[in-house]
Amino acid sequence: MKSKNAHKDHFDCAEIEELAQKYIDGRLTDHEDKLFKEHLEYCVPCDKKLKFELQLKEFVQLKSKEEVPTEKLKRKLNKLFEELN
Numbered sequence: 001m002k003s004k005n006a007h008k009d010h011f012d013c014a015e016i017e018e019l020a021q022k023y024i025d026g027r028l029t030d031h032e033d034k035l036f037k038e039h040l041e042y043c044v045p046c047d048k049k050l051k052f053e054l055q056l057k058e059f060v061q062l063k064s065k066e067e068v069p070t071e072k073l074k075r076k077l078n079k080l081f082e083e084l085n
C-alpha cells in the first residue's frame with residue numbers, strides 16, 4: 001500500500017470511493033488530496049457521494065451530542081438519499 005498513488009495523475013471513481021474516508025479524516029497526502037479534489041470537480045456522482053458522507057458524519061456527531069431529534073435526522077437523510085438517486 002506504500003505510495004500506491006504517488007505516480008498517478010488522476011483517480012477513477014472506485015479509487016475516490018476507497019479514499020473518501022481518508023479524505024474525510026484528513027489523512028490524504030497532498031498529492032492524493034489534489035487529485036481527489038480534481039476528480040470531484042468534474043465527477044458529479046462522486047461529489048454528491050462525498051457530500052453525503054460529510055453530512056452523515058456531521059449528523060452522527062450532532063446525534064452523539066443529543067442535540068438533533070432522530071426524526072429530523074431521518075428526514076434529512078432520506079432527502080439526501082433521494083438526491084443521490
Ligand SMILES: [Zn+2]
Pocket residue numbers: 012013016039043045046047
Ligand atoms: Zn467519480
